[in-house]
Amino acid sequence: MSIVKDNFLKKGFVKIDQLFGAKEAEKLRIIYDQLLDDKDKTAHLRSDLAGTNDAISITTERITQIMRPSMVAPKLLQHIAYTKALHHAKALLGDDMELDFDMLINKAPHTDTPTPWHQDAAYWIDLPDKRAVSCWIALDNVNEDNGCMWFLPVQNQQVLKHNNLPNGGALYCETDTTNAVPVPLKIGGCTFHDGFTLHFSRGNTTNNQRRALIMNFRPKKMIALEREQGMDHTGTRKQRS
Numbered sequence: 001m002s003i004v005k006d007n008f009l010k011k012g013f014v015k016i017d018q019l020f021g022a023k024e025a026e027k028l029r030i031i032y033d034q035l036l037d038d039k040d041k042t043a044h045l046r047s048d049l050a051g052t053n054d055a056i057s058i059t060t061e062r063i064t065q066i067m068r069p070s071m072v073a074p075k076l077l078q079h080i081a082y083t084k085a086l087h088h089a090k091a092l093l094g095d096d097m098e099l100d101f102d103m104l105i106n107k108a109p110h111t112d113t114p115t116p117w118h119q120d121a122a123y124w125i126d127l128p129d130k131r132a133v134s135c136w137i138a139l140d141n142v143n144e145d146n147g148c149m150w151f152l153p154v155q156n157q158q159v160l161k162h163n164n165l166p167n168g169g170a171l172y173c174e175t176d177t178t179n180a181v182p183v184p185l186k187i188g189g190c191t192f193h194d195g196f197t198l199h200f201s202r203g204n205t206t207n208n209q210r211r212a213l214i215m216n217f218r219p220k221k222m223i224a225l226e227r228e229q230g231m232d233h234t235g236t237r238k239q240r241s
């Protein structure tokens, strides 16, 4: 077994230093910035993970999430990032892995808003085959100050009780974070994490954007089951399992 797969299976996450290079990252950033700027075309897929319950949220998106960006910009799917991430997903969890959904999560400069601790599986419907992996790709250099990912080594395949931040914000759960590990990345680097792995990121306190492109992979048959139940990862956020 490769070291990457071994680490992933033992800890629930693994880092790949470089999924692709700077030129490829720049191509993605151009599309990414167009999507961020185009509030009309992305309106139905866009929200603020910080919730929208206060004066700041009227003028400022703190954690911009755009679900399924490749539905608005299909050329994203032609980018090598998607091919390479799928290749790793198959190596980690099996040849039947396919792209379920993609998303953008951007932390604008000085928005200083953490993404709370959660497990992705809390957002999903309960499926018989629980294999799922997310690839989180850095399109800027990321560190603790602008919101790199932190992970807790996975304990078991249980979804903890989650709650929503007020007014449609992210799901969060209470957990002991003593053993949490930050994973700084260079542009084009990525992490893969399991659907049960607890993760979080600090707010962005720097002068620059913190742009991440995320892809989620699961077995082809489970994607079909989700779609039959109307789950296409474009709807409102709530705890589902």
Ligand SMILES: O=C(O)CCC(=O)C(=O)O
Binding pocket: 105, 115, 120, 134, 136, 147, 199, 200, 201, 212, 214
């Ligand atoms: O980018 C972030 O701050 C959080 C990302 C996340 O929660 C995820 O990829 O599942």
